[in-house]
Amino acid sequence: MPLCLRRALSCAILLIAAQAALAQGPASVFLEDVTWTELRDALAAGKTTAIIPIGGTEQSGPYVALGKHNARVKVLSQRIAQALGNALVAPVIAYVPEGGYAPPTSHMKFPGTLTVPDDAFEKTLESAANSLKVHGFRDIVFLGDHGGYQSDIRRVVVRLNKAWAGSPARAFVPPEYYAASSDGYAQILRQHGVRDDEIGTHAALADTSLQLAVAPQMVRLQQLRSAPKPGTADGVYGGDPRRASAELGQLGVDAIVSRTVAALKKDTAAR
Numbered sequence: 402m403p404l405c406l407r408r409a410l411s412c413a414i415l416l417i418a419a420q421a422a423l424a425q426g427p428a429s430v431f432l433e434d435v436t437w438t439e440l441r442d443a444l445a446a447g448k449t450t451a452i453i454p455i456g457g458t459e460q461s462g463p464y465v466a467l468g469k470h471n472a473r474v475k476v477l478s479q480r481i482a483q484a485l486g487n488a489l490v491a492p493v494i495a496y497v498p499e500g501g502y503a504p505p506t507s508h509m510k511f512p513g514t515l516t517v518p519d520d521a522f523e524k525t526l527e528s529a530a531n532s533l534k535v536h537g538f539r540d541i542v543f544l545g546d547h548g549g550y551q552s553d554i555r556r557v558v559v560r561l562n563k564a565w566a567g568s569p570a571r572a573f574v575p576p577e578y579y580a581a582s583s584d585g586y587a588q589i590l591r592q593h594g595v596r597d598d599e600i601g602t603h604a605a606l607a608d609t610s611l612q613l614a615v616a617p618q619m620v621r622l623q624q625l626r627s628a629p630k631p632g633t634a635d636g637v638y639g640g641d642p643r644r645a646s647a648e649l650g651q652l653g654v655d656a657i658v659s660r661t662v663a664a665l666k667k668d669t670a671a672r
Contacts, residue, residue, distance in 0.1 A: 430482040432491050443489065444537045450488035450669070451538040453529055454478040455545040455554070457497040460511035461612075462604030462637040464628070466619040467513040469612055471495045474546035476615040477578075477657055481544070484662045488542075491529060498522050498550050507549075511636050519553055526557045534570045540669050543574045544661070551579060577664040578657060582611065585660070586653040593649065601640020604631075607653070609642040614650030 429435065432451075435443070456471030466472075471493045482488035499516035500507030508514040517525075530541045541561075543554045554574045561572040586607055587600050599606040612620050625645070631637040 430479055430488065430490050432489050435489075440489075440536070448487050448489055449538050450482075450485060450540040450542065450665075451533040452478045452482055452488055452490045452542045452544055453494065453526065453533075454490060455494045455497060455526070455543060455547070455550070457499060457547040457550075458495050458513070458515040459499050459508040459547070460514050460604075460636045461608060462631055462642065463635050464621040464625040464631075464642065465604055465609055465612055468495070469608070469616075469619060470546040472616040472619060473611060474544060477546075477654065477661075478544055480654075480658045481661050481665075484658060485665060491533065494525060494529070496522070496525075497547060498553065508636075519550075522550060523553050523557050526554065527561060530557070530561055530572055534565065534568075539569050539571065540665075541570065541572050542665060543572070544578050545574070546579075546582070548579065548583065573665065573668055575661055575664040575668065577660040581657040581660045582653060585656055586611070589652050589656060590649060593652065595644075595649065597640075599641045599644060601638060601642070603636075603638040605637055605640025605642050606645045606649070607640070609645035610647070610650035611653050612650065613645055613647040614654045617647060620645075 432440070454474040454477075456468070456474045458467055458471065459469075460467065461469045475490070475493050478490045478493075482490050496515060496517045498519050499514050500509040502509050502516060509516055526543065530543075533541050543558065545551055545554050551574075558572045558574045565571065587597075590600050590607060590610075591597070595606060601607060609620060609625070613622070625643060628643065630641050630643065
């Protein structure tokens, strides 16, 4: 076969393969990226675990963007869903309890933080979960990236499982997700020589390193490196973010994903 003909045939085969891949729809674990018919077929094929990622819109010091939790929980949920193999990820819930506004309390003292009452937040979680149950999801998992509303999520899970008794559906809030991102990650950082006065509890080295690993564009790294040590008045609590790095953050990402996946596999298998 002449060389020009072989090249033409190869191009034709590649074009047909590309068109076939496009026709199959997006290879994504995000619910927002699929059509309703693609979702119907995915459910029929066994993708019956739904992850509801919960973030928050709050201050994280002068050097990390307000959407930190939203971006982080989306990336982590994606990786957890991919590792599970039978899961899809619902849209991130970005409006969460962040304190009062009359007068402003907690993170609401800083511009850009958005808050909702606990009852509105819990109703939103319940409605999202019930929607997913109606469509055929059996295991509905809440992953909350912020410590302030963990008790709200647990209350919602208790109510849902009580209401769903006798049905195939079940709600979960694996404690390993938040534990691995807080105390568990702090322990890992200590093992790598990071001091407690750097790790912090909010917007310090731990928080900033995780963000550099999942969404580095949200960290004002150049300003951070040349800044004096920020403190509570700046929205940074209990630590110092100036030595944060993506490499340290990746240690936390790996721990959060692996521990959450292991816990979910165990919980879903047990039921």
